[in-house]
Amino acid sequence: MINKLVEKIKKTNAPIVVGLDPMLDYVPEHIKKKAFEEHGETLEGAAEAIWQYNKGIVDTTYDIIPAVKPQIAMYEQFGIPGLEAYKKTVDYCKSKDLVVIGDVKRGDIGSTSAAYATAHLGKVKVGSKEYSLFDEDFATVNPYLGTDGIKPFLDECKKEKKGIFILVKTSNPSSGEFQDRIIDGKPLYEWVGEHVDKWGSEVMGDKYSYVGAVVGATYPKMGEVLRKVMPKSFILVPGYGAQGGTAEGLKPYFNEDGLGAIVNSSRGIICAYKNEHYKEFGELNYADASRKAVEDMIADINSIF
Amino acid sequence: MINKLVEKIKKTNAPIVVGLDPMLDYVPEHIKKKAFEEHGETLEGAAEAIWQYNKGIVDTTYDIIPAVKPQIAMYEQFGIPGLEAYKKTVDYCKSKDLVVIGDVKRGDIGSTSAAYATAHLGKVKVGSKEYSLFDEDFATVNPYLGTDGIKPFLDECKKEKKGIFILVKTSNPSSGEFQDRIIDGKPLYEWVGEHVDKWGSEVMGDKYSYVGAVVGATYPKMGEVLRKVMPKSFILVPGYGAQGGTAEGLKPYFNEDGLGAIVNSSRGIICAYKNEHYKEFGELNYADASRKAVEDMIADINSIF
Numbered sequence: 160m161i162n163k164l165v166e167k168i169k170k171t172n173a174p175i176v177v178g179l180d181p182m183l184d185y186v187p188e189h190i191k192k193k194a195f196e197e198h199g200e201t202l203e204g205a206a207e208a209i210w211q212y213n214k215g216i217v218d219t220t221y222d223i224i225p226a227v228k229p230q231i232a233m234y235e236q237f238g239i240p241g242l243e244a245y246k247k248t249v250d251y252c253k254s255k256d257l258v259v260i261g262d263v264k265r266g267d268i269g270s271t272s273a274a275y276a277t278a279h280l281g282k283v284k285v286g287s288k289e290y291s292l293f294d295e296d297f298a299t300v301n302p303y304l305g306t307d308g309i310k311p312f313l314d315e316c317k318k319e320k321k322g323i324f325i326l327v328k329t330s331n332p333s334s335g336e337f338q339d340r341i342i343d344g345k346p347l348y349e350w351v352g353e354h355v356d357k358w359g360s361e362v363m364g365d366k367y368s369y370v371g372a373v374v375g376a377t378y379p380k381m382g383e384v385l386r387k388v389m390p391k392s393f394i395l396v397p398g399y400g401a402q403g404g405t406a407e408g409l410k411p412y413f414n415e416d417g418l419g420a421i422v423n424s425s426r427g428i429i430c431a432y433k434n435e436h437y438k439e440f441g442e443l444n445y446a447d448a449s450r451k452a453v454e455d456m457i458a459d460i461n462s463i464f
Numbered sequence: 465m466i467n468k469l470v471e472k473i474k475k476t477n478a479p480i481v482v483g484l485d486p487m488l489d490y491v492p493e494h495i496k497k498k499a500f501e502e503h504g505e506t507l508e509g510a511a512e513a514i515w516q517y518n519k520g521i522v523d524t525t526y527d528i529i530p531a532v533k534p535q536i537a538m539y540e541q542f543g544i545p546g547l548e549a550y551k552k553t554v555d556y557c558k559s560k561d562l563v564v565i566g567d568v569k570r571g572d573i574g575s576t577s578a579a580y581a582t583a584h585l586g587k588v589k590v591g592s593k594e595y596s597l598f599d600e601d602f603a604t605v606n607p608y609l610g611t612d613g614i615k616p617f618l619d620e621c622k623k624e625k626k627g628i629f630i631l632v633k634t635s636n637p638s639s640g641e642f643q644d645r646i647i648d649g650k651p652l653y654e655w656v657g658e659h660v661d662k663w664g665s666e667v668m669g670d671k672y673s674y675v676g677a678v679v680g681a682t683y684p685k686m687g688e689v690l691r692k693v694m695p696k697s698f699i700l701v702p703g704y705g706a707q708g709g710t711a712e713g714l715k716p717y718f719n720e721d722g723l724g725a726i727v728n729s730s731r732g733i734i735c736a737y738k739n740e741h742y743k744e745f746g747e748l749n750y751a752d753a754s755r756k757a758v759e760d761m762i763a764d765i766n767s768i769f
Contacts, residue, residue, distance in 0.1 A: 195591060200590045200591030201590060201593070205588070230572075232570070232579035232583065233576070235579065235580065235583040235597070236579040237588060237590075238597040239544060243544055265569070267535075268635070268636040268639075271485070271535055271538070274538050274540065275537045275540065275541070278537065278540040278541045285505045285507065285509060285510040286496075288506070292540075292546075301606050301608055302642065303607070303608040303634075303642060304636060305639055305642055305643070307636040307639070308636075329608075329609050330573070331609060333610035333612040333613075334573075334609060336611060337608060337652065337655065340652070340655065341647065342646065342652075343646075347642065347647075347652070350642065350645065
């Protein structure tokens with residue numbers, strides 16, 4: 160799947176991923192109105208609203224982007240109907256040939272970690288039958304529990320030719336509380352980065368590993384170090400735009416081949432219609448505003464090369 | 465909810481929690497047969513099987529235990545039907561007045577962390593209505609992202625009078641890869657433990673905090689240190705039994721009041737019928753084997769006082 164991601168980035172010339180993180184507040188009134196008319200102000204109504212909202216954005220952007228990253232928490236907060244909307248979104252994006260990164264940040268040990276890996280990347284056996292579950296192409300994984308938590312995901316990656324992005328240095332202000340602490344002369348995130356490099360060396364695609372890393376756009380100096388620590392890993396970069404990361408700051412996250420990083424924007428794209436800059440589109444044409452925001456983001460990021 | 469947990473532990477004289485982590489391999493044949501007859505070898509069939517299996521165990525044990533801890537990964541691996549079985553299990557256990565610890569190990573930042581907190585502890589607004597979602601009493605949370613990831617859970621804990629258990633030192637063999645690394649003279653888990661103590665001081669119950677910690681039974685020396693670092697936090701202790709933790713090793717996890725820790729056993733209880741020691745019960749009476757294993761575990765743990 161890393162090979163497909165690389166190929167799609169080259170084809171679209173867009174090292175970006177659109178974060179499908181729908182809040183009900185983001186959804187235009189006309190979509191909510193219709194969903195609530197059909198299902199009432201219920202969880203099913205909310206799920207229908209976020210699904211239709213997503214669909215609109217995917218329909219106007221799928222031809223110019225390589226990948227999407229739905230954040231499962233935003234769906235989980237609407238319970239089972241919300242998770243059904245998540246699954247529908249994943250399936251729809253795959254039908255549009257987009258690479259789907261499930262931002263699930265799961266992490267546990269042994270058989271539990273294996274169960275998560277099955278849920279998101281693999282297939283489960285029921286009697287003599289086998290079923291795919293959420294079936295994303297990539298999943299994000301938390302490293303706090305060490306190799307025991309990662310290994311079952313590596314096994315699934317090998318089997319299904321899928322991938323993971325491991326949290327290394329997150330984009331949030333308090334990420335340094337633990338991640339930046341110095342251990343034997345190096346910050347924790349660097350130790351985690353070295354593990355990512357090691358874990359990733361076991362599951363190589365053509366040029367990049369099935370194992371990538373999450374490194375926030377808000378810490379470019381650390382991005383520069385981590386790029387060198389994990390030369391074979393793709394870096395998934397959150398924090399561009401809304402969280403304050405700039406295009407210029409993204410340079411160190413890329414390798415000399417112009418690859419190796421994929422930059423996420425969520426709110427900046429899916430809520431573009433609420434932005435002063437794109438207000439001429441209006442709420443009804445929210446999805447066109449998203450497409451324009453994607454085009455602007457691609458141009459902005461390509462300006463650094 | 466921490467007050468209720470303390471009260472229930474006192475009433476049952478059982479500082480234990482039963483881990484409801486059903487694998488399909490654990491489910492007795494007669495339950496699987498019935499479920500597959502009704503639903504076929506489908507995800508719905510698997511979900512029905514694990515739900516009936518859980519129900520049997522809850523029905524025979526609820527009067528002698530204070531709490532259960534369903535591990536959501538084991539349900540997530542059966543997709544949406546699996547998560548419906550999770551929700552059914554949570555609701556059923558609550559109807560039996562058990563405290564439910566959702567072992568979800570979620571962790572993200574800002575609005576995403578808030579969405580997870582809503583999903584598991586809170587209520588979501590849809591138009592003018594409000595809905596509970598998975599609605600566990602406690603959730604487990606991963607600390608790697610720092611305060612930004614924890615704060616939204618603290619807010620929800622305050623609002624709903626619920627609680628969290630933060631991963632501090634996990635029970636698995638590789639937990640030391642990052643958690644044991646020395647930072648300014650102290651291991652990372654101790655730094656995390658100090659944060660747990662600080663976060664917990666903001667949301668106190670009568671005697672213990674709404675914020676507890678996960679510390680594996682497999683590391684009793686570290687448990688002893690952490691007990692002192694977080695005097696007001698309940699410690700949720702996995703790793704007893706199957707993973708090698710012993711009752712004698714559990715002593716340091718408790719405070720002098722005989723409280724402050726709750727010991728989990730999953731496989732040891734729910735798979736008791738497969739254990740040589742309880743084989744006289746037979747597969748049909750698997751739930752009675754579980755009750756006996758609970759009684760033996762309570763006696764074993766109380767022997768240390």
